[in-house]
Amino acid sequence: MTAAARFPSRRTPSPHADRSAGPRPRPDLDALTGLRSGKPSFYSEYRVNAERLRRVIGSLDRISAALVRTMEGSEALVRAVADAAADHLSADWVVLALVDGELTDAVPRHVVIGPDGVEWADLRMVPDRVRRHIALLQGGTGAEDDSGRRHLHVPIRLNGRTVGGFVAWTPPDREIDDTDHSVLRILAGQTASALQNCALLDRAERLHARTAAQAEDLRTRNDELMRTQQALGAARQREVLDNERHRIARELHDSVTQYALSAGMHIELCRSEIDDPRLLEHLSTAKDLTRRAVEQLRSAIYALNDDDHADKDLPSMLRQLSTVHMPDELRVEVTIGGTPTALPHEHEQSLFRIAGEALFNTAMHASASRAVVRLAYQPDRVRLSISDDGGASPDQIRRTLRAASVRGPSGEHRGLVNMDARAREMGGTLRFRRSRIGGLQVQVDVPSGAAGREIP
Structure with missing residues (x-):
């Protein structure tokens, strides 16, 4: 006997049945599970x-x-x-x-x-x-x-x-x-x-960590290699520059200086044989100019042979320049303003050369007795100024520089042209104005940017 025969379905009520007879009964359990709940054996199994x-x-x-x-x-x-x-x-x-x-x-x-x-x-x-x-x-x-x-x-x-x-x-x-x-x-x-x-x-994960560590090690080694290559390149460049400076110093000492000394000796010889006061005065002037030229040559030779500048900062080089490389008749003062910061080596060398050239012009052409070198460190720039109490005119210096730049490398006023070229190479400017102590002021402004670490 089938389950349907043993458990006949309950009759479905008519849709028109009397609904007042009470609540509608819940659907049978077999409609949900296929088993009737009336038999305990089936319900327990379920x-x-x-x-x-x-x-x-x-x-x-x-x-x-x-x-x-x-x-x-x-x-x-x-x-x-x-x-x-x-x-x-x-x-x-x-x-x-x-x-x-x-x-x-x-x-x-x-x-x-x-x-x-x-x-x-x-x-x-x-x-x-x-x-x-x-x-x-x-x-x-x-x-x-x-x-x-x-x-x-x-x-x-x-x-x-x-x-x-x-x-x-x-x-x-x-x-x-x-x-x-x-x-x-x-x-x-x-x-x-x-x-x-x-x-x-x-x-x-371990392989990734090891690979990352190796990559970091390679990056570090590559950075060290790049720094070493840059240091070697800089050292090679300094070596070439030093050799050239020494060669120029040797040539100046063995030729130009000797000619200047010989000219001075001949002038002194002529003075001993001439009685004309006017000629003696001219010869004295010529002798004095020759002596000044020898002093400047010796200062230039000393500067070219001075290898200590590579290890010194700009303030130290300027102080040394004021005491060693200038004639005795010119009194030079050096002041440093702001917090000194390390500039690129080539910029410091260029500023040092500009200061030396300006002081040389002051000593040779301005008839000055005093010069003031001021180096000012500012947040966005470095300013170098060389002031004197001589008689040079800023307008005349500017005209001379323009004329020398137009004529090209003729040999005249190359000092001014070189100063202007160095300033431009550093991204800076060169100006000439009247100084507060009565003479000419040479001013160079160079952008510092991320100048680097402070100088202790």
Whole structure:
């Protein structure tokens, strides 16, 4: 007899039935499940299946939540998997252990969950049977097969080999059925894959960290190499410049200076043989000019042979210039304003040469007795000014510079042209104006930009 014959359906009420007879009855249970609730055997079977299904779905949810912790590392994954197994079985004891030599990157190598749901880290405190199963799992021989429906052993396999296993003991009121075996086999298989993924991820992270460290080391070495190349290039450039300066100094000493000294000697010889006062006055002037020329040549030779400038800052070079490279008749003062900052080496050398040329012109052409060199450090620029109390006219100097620039390299007034060229090369400007002490002021403004570190 079929179920429909044994349990005939209830008659469907007519749509025109009297609704005042009371509330409409709820649909029969068989409309939802295919089983009538009138027979206890069918209802109890339905409840058992529904409870099993609910438990399986909940277990799979917990397993999924445990397995997605791969990114947190093997330690979090192993503990989450053990907790999921213990929760599903409502177990007194659950053991997850890995075989020695397998999945070597995974830690911890074993986890024990006790009746209270807490991990037992000290194996000396757990029962002997639990300790014995851990040793068997780690040795790769498999766990003992305890009799009864309250003991479960599921191996964890990866690529055909056993890499670990689960062992569980449930309380008397909780038997292990086929569904539990299926859930734990799913958990074991997914655990093996997740642990392997953890190992691969950990190795990838270590490789990435090592690669990043090597890249940073290469970048550092490349920066050091570039700095070394720049230093070698600068050293080579200084060597070439030093050799050229020494050559020019040698030529000046061996030729021009000797000619000037010879001219002075001949002038003195002529003075001793001439009695005409007018001629004697001219010869005295010529002798004085010759002496000044020799002094300037000696100062230039000293400056060209002075190798200490490469290791000195601009203020130090200007102070030395004021005391050594100028004639005795010209009193030079040097003042420094603002906070000195290190400029590029070639800029400091150019400013030093401009100051030397301006002081040379002051000594030779301005008939000045005093000169003031001021170096002012400002936030956006560096200003160098050379002032004197001589008789030079700023307008005349400007006209002379324009004329010399138009005529080209004729040899005349090359000092002014060189000063203007050096200022332009630094991105600066050269100006001539009346000084406060009565004579001419030569002013150079150079943009400092990111001038660099402060000079101690």
